[in-house]
Amino acid sequence: MDVIEQYIISKGLKPGDPLPTEARLCEDLGVSRSSVREAFRQLQALDIVAVHQGRGTFVSDMSLRPLVKSLVIRASLGTDNFTSLKEVVEIREVLDVGLARKIVESMEGTRHEELHSITDVMIAKAERGESFPDEDIAFHRGLMQSVGNALVEQLMSAMWIIHMAVLPDLPAGDQTSMIATARAHRDMLLASEAGDVEGYEAAVDAHYAPLLRTLGNLPSQQN
Numbered sequence: 001m002d003v004i005e006q007y008i009i010s011k012g013l014k015p016g017d018p019l020p021t022e023a024r025l026c027e028d029l030g031v032s033r034s035s036v037r038e039a040f041r042q043l044q045a046l047d048i049v050a051v052h053q054g055r056g057t058f059v060s061d062m063s064l065r066p067l068v069k070s071l072v073i074r075a076s077l078g079t080d081n082f083t084s085l086k087e088v089v090e091i092r093e094v095l096d097v098g099l100a101r102k103i104v105e106s107m108e109g110t111r112h113e114e115l116h117s118i119t120d121v122m123i124a125k126a127e128r129g130e131s132f133p134d135e136d137i138a139f140h141r142g143l144m145q146s147v148g149n150a151l152v153e154q155l156m157s158a159m160w161i162i163h164m165a166v167l168p169d170l171p172a173g174d175q176t177s178m179i180a181t182a183r184a185h186r187d188m189l190l191a192s193e194a195g196d197v198e199g200y201e202a203a204v205d206a207h208y209a210p211l212l213r214t215l216g217n218l219p220s221q222q223n
Contacts, residue, residue, distance in 0.1 A: 001039040003029050005048070008059060015061045019049065064158045071158075072165045085163065086215040089208060092159045096140075096188075096204045099147055100197055106146040108195035115142045119186040126182035129175050133164060139185050143192070177210035 004019075007029065013019070020028065022036045029036075040057055043049040050060040071088075118139045125132045137160050144153045184207035191199035 001042045003031060004036070004039045004043060008048075013059045015059050017059045019057045019059065021056070064154045068158045068161050071162050082215055086212065088159055088163050089211055089215065092156070092163065093204060093208045093212075095152065095156055095159070096143075096207075097201055099144070099152065100200050100204065102147050103143055104192045104195055104197045104200050106148070107143075107189075107192035110193055112142065112189065112193070115139060115189050116186075118142070119182070119189055122182040122185055123179070126175070126178040129178070131178070132182065136160075136185070139189075143188070177214070181207055181210050 004025070007025070008019075019025070022033050022040075025031070025036050026033050040049060040051060044051055044060075046066050047060050047063050049057050051057050118135050122132045122135045122139070125135070137157075140156055140160070141153065144156050184203050187203035188200055188207065191197075191203055
């Protein structure tokens with residue numbers, strides 16, 4: 001597997017580029033065909049290569065899907081799902097706070113109508129006692145896209161998927177907390193457009209505080 005990884009790197013192959021046939025790789029790398037097949041199997045599991053029957057093997061987009069799958073299973077099979085969710089929420093908050101300055105710099109002086117519409121829907125849903133997961137992820141994706149860092153976007157999406165995989169086990173929050181969380185998203189947006197880094201960071205804290213408080217008050221859940 002390592003040899004083929006080094007081959008991809010040394011040749012400067014990009015996602016979508018084809019890899020040579022098994023026979024060619026055996027010849028070029030001096031390894032057996034069974035070794036190449038096993039390496040392809042492992043690399044496909046890691047989303048580094050994609051094998052298409054009848055077309056060949058290609059460099060994959062190397063997403064974080066394998067990481068997400070393993071972390072979802074880890075969180076689901078752990079002895080304390082709520083602790084796992086708390087860890088994920090803390091990572092999400094670290095991403096938001098850590099990128100605060102970049103987000104504010106990219107958003108300052110602008111008005112993002114789509115994000116304003118999303119926060120309006122979030123607040124309206126919260127005031128009706130409804131959850132707003134679709135709007136939540138859309139909002140954070142919009143903010144992260146302003147940074148222009150594809151890996152950050154993938155990490156954020158990965159943490160969200162894990163978050164949602166464990167969230168159904170969490171007791172429903174009270175409406176006051178839902179409204180506070182929804183309004184905190186609007187405050188994050190307004191602060192970023194105003195160029196207010198401290199205001200943005202305060203809004204991030206307000207966003208995650210209700211959920212972290214709920215998780216902190218729950219007893220350990222043993223599966």
